[in-house]
Amino acid sequence: MSFPWFKDFYQQIAHSPLSHWLEVLPAQLALWQSAQLHGDFAKWLKLLSLFPQTSVSNIELQDKVEFGFASDIDEHTSKQLVGLFKQFMPWRKGPFFIHGIHIDTEWRSDWKWDRVKPHIHSLKNRHVLDVGCGSGYHMWRMLAEDPKLVVGADPSQLFLMQFQAIKQFNPDPRIHLLPIGVEQLPELQAFDTVFSMGVLYHRKSPIDFLYQLKSQLRKGGELVLETLVVEGDEQTVFMPEDRYAQMRNVWYLPSTKALTLWLERVGFSNIRVVDVAPTTLDEQRKTQWMESQSLADFLDPQDNSRTIEGYPAPLRAVLIAER
Numbered sequence: 456m457s458f459p460w461f462k463d464f465y466q467q468i469a470h471s472p473l474s475h476w477l478e479v480l481p482a483q484l485a486l487w488q489s490a491q492l493h494g495d496f497a498k499w500l501k502l503l504s505l506f507p508q509t510s511v512s513n514i515e516l517q518d519k520v521e522f523g524f525a526s527d528i529d530e531h532t533s534k535q536l537v538g539l540f541k542q543f544m545p546w547r548k549g550p551f552f553i554h555g556i557h558i559d560t561e562w563r564s565d566w567k568w569d570r571v572k573p574h575i576h577s578l579k580n581r582h583v584l585d586v587g588c589g590s591g592y593h594m595w596r597m598l599a600e601d602p603k604l605v606v607g608a609d610p611s612q613l614f615l616m617q618f619q620a621i622k623q624f625n626p627d628p629r630i631h632l633l634p635i636g637v638e639q640l641p642e643l644q645a646f647d648t649v650f651s652m653g654v655l656y657h658r659k660s661p662i663d664f665l666y667q668l669k670s671q672l673r674k675g676g677e678l679v680l681e682t683l684v685v686e687g688d689e690q691t692v693f694m695p696e697d698r699y700a701q702m703r704n705v706w707y708l709p710s711t712k713a714l715t716l717w718l719e720r721v722g723f724s725n726i727r728v729v730d731v732a733p734t735t736l737d738e739q740r741k742t743q744w745m746e747s748q749s750l751a752d753f754l755d756p757q758d759n760s761r762t763i764e765g766y767p768a769p770l771r772a773v774l775i776a777e778r
């Protein structure tokens with residue numbers, strides 16, 4: 456079995472500051488691919504091949520991710536597309552608008568982008584990495600800023616498939632998602648901007664994680680970090696006993712002041728907390744495209760300022776720092 460996604464990426468980076476990546480990446484992805492042979496991968500590839508080719512008359516990335524108008528296709532094709540996209544449920548990170556079909560995802564990821572975007576360095580002509588990029592929603596919004604290249608690293612197979620399903624409607628060669636974890640990235644020291652949003656609290660060793668992110672940046676490059684935080688001073692770090700808002704695998708929730716100190720200790724400079732916002736029930740909710748439980752089920756029904764476990768409800772911060 457072979458497919459062109461990764462080969463295209465290798466060509467893209469061959470003569471770029473990321474060319475050293477080619478020393479390890481092809482072997483990692485070949486290993487990944489061989490492990491997929493026993494799972495659902497063939498089913499996903501088959502589903503991807505069933506998407507009808509359509510003529511896409513508009514590409515909008517500036518204010519939303521929209522490829523094609525409803526008027527580009529007939530009713531039958533529209534129904535066919537809805538049926539195919541539904542096979543890729545649950546859709547968590549979006550929304551996407553494809554030929555008039557609104558993939559109404561669990562998260563209004565656009566709201567996160569609205570909180571982040573006013574504060575970051577322009578992405579024009581930059582090499583950009585998004586660690587834990589999910590379905591790639593924010594990468595599409597980054598593409599609107601005219602970067603040289605946007606690459607996402609996320610080990611989730613479903614997110615890769617959702618990304619490829621969407622990318623069929625805008626096969627821009629500057630955007631790629633690689634199914635690898637942060638721990639597989641070599642120290643490239645080559646990206647102009649590194650994003651990591653919604654990942655730090657999933658890491659058992661958050662300081663090591665910050666070093667890993669730093670080692671992707673060139674000197675003077677920008678880190679954009681978004682994560683769950685708690686109220687408190689430089690010494691406040693919260694660790695749930697088990698689940699947090701029903702999420703497994705949540706480790707450290709620092710205060711913004713503690714996180715600033717961590718970033719300083721790791722060697723970042725010019726550290727700024729640019730946004731702090733609670734997650735609302737409008738931002739994360741059940742939809743027709745993600746039918747299982749969502750934030751409303753994870754908060755205390757009597758007191759929405761607490762999670763169902765009795766911890767402070769989700770509060771998220773955006774920090775920007777320079778290497």
Ligand SMILES: Nc1ncnc2c1ncn2[C@@H]1O[C@H](C[S@+](CC[C@H]([NH3+])C(=O)[O-])CC(=O)[O-])[C@@H](O)[C@H]1O
Binds near residue numbers: 567588611637657
């Ligand atoms: N080792 C790893 N390396 C890289 N990514 C990982 C790893 N382990 C898990 N992930 C990925 O980190 C992402 C976290 S979600 C944030 C998405 C987006 N950034 C957002 O801001 O909406 C937030 C949440 O689910 O709580 C998922 O896509 C995982 O697959």
